[in-house]
Amino acid sequence: MPITVALERSADDARPFIEAAAPTHPSLIDTGHRVAELYHITNVPTMLWIDEQGRICRPHDSQFGTDTFAEVTKKLSAPYLEMIRDWVRTGAGALDAEDVRRLQPAPSEESELARAERALGWYLHQRGSESAARVHLERAGRLAPLDWTIRRGSLPILGENPFGPAFFEMAAEGKPEYALEALTPTHAPDTGDG
Amino acid sequence: MNRPFRLIDQGRVIETEAIVRDGAVVLPGGPAVLGWEWKDEGLCRGDICIPVRDADALRADGGVDLAALARTLGRPLAVDPAEGAAALAEAPADRSARLASRAAPDFTLPDLAGKMHSLSDHVGKKVLLVVYASW
Numbered sequence: 001m002p003i004t005v006a007l008e009r010s011a012d013d014a015r016p017f018i019e020a021a022a023p024t025h026p027s028l029i030d031t032g033h034r035v036a037e038l039y040h041i042t043n044v045p046t047m048l049w050i051d052e053q054g055r056i057c058r059p060h061d062s063q064f065g066t067d068t069f070a071e072v073t074k075k076l077s078a079p080y081l082e083m084i085r086d087w088v089r090t091g092a093g094a095l096d097a098e099d100v101r102r103l104q105p106a107p108s109e110e111s112e113l114a115r116a117e118r119a120l121g122w123y124l125h126q127r128g129s130e131s132a133a134r135v136h137l138e139r140a141g142r143l144a145p146l147d148w149t150i151r152r153g154s155l156p157i158l159g160e161n162p163f164g165p166a167f168f169e170m171a172a173e174g175k176p177e178y179a180l181e182a183l184t185p186t187h188a189p190d191t192g193d194g
Numbered sequence: 195m196n197r198p199f200r201l202i203d204q205g206r207v208i209e210t211e212a213i214v215r216d217g218a219v220v221l222p223g224g225p226a227v228l229g230w231e232w233k234d235e236g237l238c239r240g241d242i243c244i245p246v247r248d249a250d251a252l253r254a255d256g257g258v259d260l261a262a263l264a265r266t267l268g269r270p271l272a273v274d275p276a277e278g279a280a281a282l283a284e285a286p287a288d289r290s291a292r293l294a295s296r297a298a299p300d301f302t303l304p305d306l307a308g309k310m311h312s313l314s315d316h317v318g319k320k321v322l323l324v325v326y327a328s329w
Binding site: 001002003004005006007008011013014015017018019026027028029030034035036037038039040041044045046047048049050051052053054055056057065084087088097100101104106107108109111112113115116117119120124129132135136139140149152153155156162163 | 200202204205207270271272273274276277279280281282284285286289290293294296297298299301303304305306308311313314316317318319320321322323324325326327328329
């Protein structure tokens with residue numbers, strides 16, 4: 001069962017993507033970034049696997065469902081999607097408890113203070129207190145510079161382009177990387193099974 | 195003098211009152227605003243008690259100093275006294291412990307039609323959680 005969660009400012013911002021996908025699975029909107037907070041997500045897209053007992057069995061992996069951005073990311077979707085199919089069929093690919101713990105990113109004082117600053121900034125923005133919102137959103141970005149759900153996700157809230165110069169400056173400082181990325185075979189050769 | 199104050203606690207907005215003086219925020223409602231109460235053992239909520247060595251640093255004007263309360267609870271605090279609002283993060287140790295337990299935290303969010311869905315609706319199935327954005 002896929003569950004997709006959009007970290008957007010409103011249902012309207014998520015609407016074009018959800019309607020284009022016409023999903024039969026739950027496709028949810030998370031304006032408060034609750035899932036980012038609960039799962040310690042620092043960049044999107046990310047996928048994680050939850051087993052039948054409600055346990056995380058494969059933590060964050062920066063993977064893509066399509067090859068739209070493959071030129072830029074150098075990641076192909078097919079190998080990961082094949083892994084997911086194998087997992088659904090046979091359970092293969094699920095990691096043991098020790099590996100899940102080891103490969104999961106760990107929250108820190110700074111990362112969680114950044115989340116509090118973002119939550120406050122978001123609340124103030126919704127209330128129309130824009131200059132106060134900016135103070136807290138910018139502070140959040142300084143506290144967790146490699147949390148792009150905060151730093152990049154705040155750009156549209158601040159009226160800036162998340163694909164523009166502010167983003168390029170951010171990217172030049174370094175990109176958030178989940179530990180699993182190095183282990184997932186997204187550059188596997190084409191198996192030719194179409 | 196009491197003024198309205200909003201506490202954002204893990205996605206929930208708590209409407210309360212505060213006295214703001216010299217940048218410090220005091221909640222006349224005391225720790226009860228966050229569901230804690232004073233007992234002999236310290237600050238308690240349900241089965242959990244946190245020993246408090248220096249209660250005087252917490253208590254203020256018959257209520258509780260918000261920053262001192264947040265520190266005692268181990269919860270990072272973002273505060274804007276002038277705007278009458280603050281947000282509390284979860285204690286990093288608690289969040290780490292929960293993630294280390296591998297229990298997938300439950301959440302309840304709306305779809306485009308406004309219908310609410312919870313992760314816990316799907317226990318018993320494998321769930322692929324995909325988080326994405328337009329940015």
